[in-house]
Amino acid sequence: MSRLASRLRIGEKIALGFGLVMAIFLGVIGHDQIALGRLSSDYDRLYAVYGARQSYAFGIERRLSAMRAAQADFLITRSLDAAAEVTRQAAALDEEARALGLIDAESSQAAGQIQALSTDYLQRFELIVDAWRIKGLDEDSGLQGDFRRSAHELEALAGAAQWGPGLATEVLQLRRREKDYLLRGADVYVVMVDEILGRIGARIEGQATVPVAIQADVQAEVQTGQAPPGESERRALSQRLLSYKRDFHALIEQDRRIAGLSLAMGEAAARITPLVQQNLEDANRLMASMTRKMADQAAAQGRRNLIIVLAATLLGVIFAFLFTARIVRSVRTIASLLDRLTTETPRERIPITAHARDEIDAMARSLNTLADHKATFVSWWRAAMREAVAMRDVHAAAGTPDCARAADELRRAVAARMEQIRAVRQQIHAHARRIEVVVERLAGSRSAPAASDLATLREASSGLVLLLAALEAESGQPADLPLIDTTQSGN
Numbered sequence: 001m002s003r004l005a006s007r008l009r010i011g012e013k014i015a016l017g018f019g020l021v022m023a024i025f026l027g028v029i030g031h032d033q034i035a036l037g038r039l040s041s042d043y044d045r046l047y048a049v050y051g052a053r054q055s056y057a058f059g060i061e062r063r064l065s066a067m068r069a070a071q072a073d074f075l076i077t078r079s080l081d082a083a084a085e086v087t088r089q090a091a092a093l094d095e096e097a098r099a100l101g102l103i104d105a106e107s108s109q110a111a112g113q114i115q116a117l118s119t120d121y122l123q124r125f126e127l128i129v130d131a132w133r134i135k136g137l138d139e140d141s142g143l144q145g146d147f148r149r150s151a152h153e154l155e156a157l158a159g160a161a162q163w164g165p166g167l168a169t170e171v172l173q174l175r176r177r178e179k180d181y182l183l184r185g186a187d188v189y190v191v192m193v194d195e196i197l198g199r200i201g202a203r204i205e206g207q208a209t210v211p212v213a214i215q216a217d218v219q220a221e222v223q224t225g226q227a228p229p230g231e232s233e234r235r236a237l238s239q240r241l242l243s244y245k246r247d248f249h250a251l252i253e254q255d256r257r258i259a260g261l262s263l264a265m266g267e268a269a270a271r272i273t274p275l276v277q278q279n280l281e282d283a284n285r286l287m288a289s290m291t292r293k294m295a296d297q298a299a300a301q302g303r304r305n306l307i308i309v310l311a312a313t314l315l316g317v318i319f320a321f322l323f324t325a326r327i328v329r330s331v332r333t334i335a336s337l338l339d340r341l342t343t344e345t346p347r348e349r350i351p352i353t354a355h356a357r358d359e360i361d362a363m364a365r366s367l368n369t370l371a372d373h374k375a376t377f378v379s380w381w382r383a384a385m386r387e388a389v390a391m392r393d394v395h396a397a398a399g400t401p402d403c404a405r406a407a408d409e410l411r412r413a414v415a416a417r418m419e420q421i422r423a424v425r426q427q428i429h430a431h432a433r434r435i436e437v438v439v440e441r442l443a444g445s446r447s448a449p450a451a452s453d454l455a456t457l458r459e460a461s462s463g464l465v466l467l468l469a470a471l472e473a474e475s476g477q478p479a480d481l482p483l484i485d486t487t488q489s490g491n
Contacts, residue, residue, distance in 0.1 A: 009358060009359060010327070010358065010359050010360070013323060013358075014323075017319055017320065017323055020316075020319065021312070021315075021316040021319065024312040024315060024316065025309075025312055027312075028305065028308050028309055028312055031305070031308065032301075032305050035301045035305070039294060039297065039298060039301070042290070042294050042297075043294065046287060046290050046291070046294070048103075049103055049104055050283045050286055050287040050290065051287075052100075052103050053100065053103055053107055053279060053280070053282075053283035054280060054283050054284070054287075056096050056097075056099055056100040056103075056107075057100070057276050057279050057280040057283065058280075059096040060093055060096045060097060060100070060114060060272075060276050061273070061276050063089050063090075063092050063093035063096060064093060064269065064272055064273065064276070066085075066089040067086050067089040067090055067093065067121070067269070068269060070082050070083075070085035070086040070089060071086050071125060071265070073085075074086065074129070074132075075262075078132055078137040078138070080129075080137075083125075083129050086122070086125055087122065087126075090118055090121070090122040090125075093114075093118050094115055094118055094119075097111040097114040097115045097118065098111065098115070100114075100279070101115075106282065107279065110275055110278070110279045113275055114272055114275050114276065117268050117269075117271050117272045117275070118268075118272065120268045121265055121268040121269050121272070124261050124264050124265040124268065125265055127261050128258055128261045128262060128265065131254060131257050131258045131261060132258065134254060135251065135254040135255070135258065143247065143250050143251045143254055144251065146247045146250075147244070147247035147248055147250075147251050150240065150243045150244040150246075150247045150248075151175065151178065151244055153240050153243075154171060154174075154237075154240040154241060154243075154244045155171050155175065157233075157236060157237045157240055158170075158171040158200075158237065166203065167200065167203055167204075170196055170199055170200050170203065171200065173196050174193060174196040174197065174200065177189050177192040177193045177196060178193055178248065180192075181193065181252075185255065185259075190252060193248060194245075197241065197244070197245050200241060201238070201241055204234055204237050204238050204241065205234075205238075327360060330350075330360040330364065331360070333350055333364075334350060334360075334363055334364060334367055337350060337367055337371065338367065341367075341370070341371060341374060345371075345374055345375050345378045346371060347375070349368045349371060349372075350364035350367060350368055351364075352364050352365050352368065376420075376423075376424070376427075379420060380420055383413065383416045383417045383420055384417075386413045386416065387410070387413035387414060387416075387417055389409075389413075390406065390409040390410035390412075390413040391410060393406035393409060393410075394406040394407055394409075394410050428464060431460040431461075431464050432460075432464075434460045435457060435460050435461070438457055438460075
């Protein structure tokens with residue numbers, strides 16, 4: 001990490017730090033936008049699915065109510081316009097159910113059942129309409145018209161004088177019970193009508209077959225001197241009676257058929273309503289569940305966003321602290337070394353990284369070079385002073401017992417000077433090797449020289465110049481090696 005940081009300049013580090021913090025906050029914003037998008041998608045789905053289910057459920061209920069109202073209107077008025085309205089509302093209900101089935105799997109199943117029941121309802125209603133057409137949409141058509149004509153013909157024939165007032169009374173009783181049935185539809189009136197028909201038939205067939213209940217009436221009519229009817233009149237009345245009975249029972253059977261179809265149709269309609277209500281309740285329940293789920297997700301997302309923001313802020317603070325601490329620590333080390341250079345020649349050096357681009361590393365490298373040069377010149381100066389003192393002592397001690405000691409001190413001073421010269425030589429070789437390495441690297445690269453390579457060349461050339469200057473000062477004449485022009489090293 002330190003090696004990577006040393007390859008960046010301070011401005012680049014600051015830009016990278018701010019970029020990293022900005023990227024973190026952009027990531028937080030992006031994450032929040034994704035969460036908001038997901039929440040919005042859930043609300044859209046809630047509206048598209050469960051809201052639509054409610055809407056279509058209300059539409060189906062409305063169409064069903066309109067169908068039932070039109071059905072009731074037809075049964076009261078027997079208007080074909082009301083029957084057409086039932087068909088139109090059934091088609092609209094089927095369309096609402098078809099749209100409901102496109103929402104989801106659960107709605108599709110409920111819609112299929114509603115469509116099947118609606119079709120069954122409509123088929124039974126059409127059968128009822130056909131049954132009413134057979135029965136007669138008014139009193140003069142269908143079975144009602146046939147029965148009405150039979151009843152009038154029977155009533156006309158029974159009112160003839162030769163039959164006597166007893167038969168006319170029976171026919172009046174018959175019409176009364178007939179109308180009771182037509183008004184109330186109770187089976188008890190059917191039994192009464194059949195009994196009266198039996199008595200009328202017996203009266204028509206003659207005395208031998210007259211029931212005991214009406215024998216007195218027949219005897220009274222004979223005693224009054226009324227002439228018995230002829231065979232043709234009796235046959236005609238008997239045929240009218242049979243026609244009346246046939247048409248009456250046909251009407252009864254048609255009424256029972258209509259009642260059965262009406263009951264089945266009502267059951268089909270009654271089964272649609274629970275399905276719609278169940279679908280509506282499911283929609284409400286799922287909507288409430290989905291709303292609670294989305295609220296919980298929103299709350300959890302808010303907590304996650306808060307944690308992420310706090311973590312990003314903490315990370316930014318930590319990064320800024322580490323970056324600032326690294327710069328401050330390096331600057332303090334450099335300041336400490338500069339303070340010591342003003343009063344002493346320290347041996348410590350600031351650690352640097354090879355090929356670093358950091359300005360702090362550049363300052364440390366320059367300060368290390370300055371400290372090396374100061375140490376070299378101070379050591380050189382001390383060795384020169386020591387050698388000068390030793391030479392003076394040798395000259396002063398010539399011919400005295402201290403001469404050997406002074407000569408020994410001079411030899412040690414000269415040996416120290418030679419050691420310094422060897423150290424300078426090693427430094428020269430080190431600088432030359434650095435220059436060779438950089439030259440080899442530049443020779444193998446087709447791109448422009450890197451700033452670090454130029455800095456290395458500049459530093460090595462400067463070191464060579466200073467070392468050669470020291471050798472020149474020591475020898476009193478220019479050195480054999482040519483000086484490197486530091487002004488051209490940056491090219």
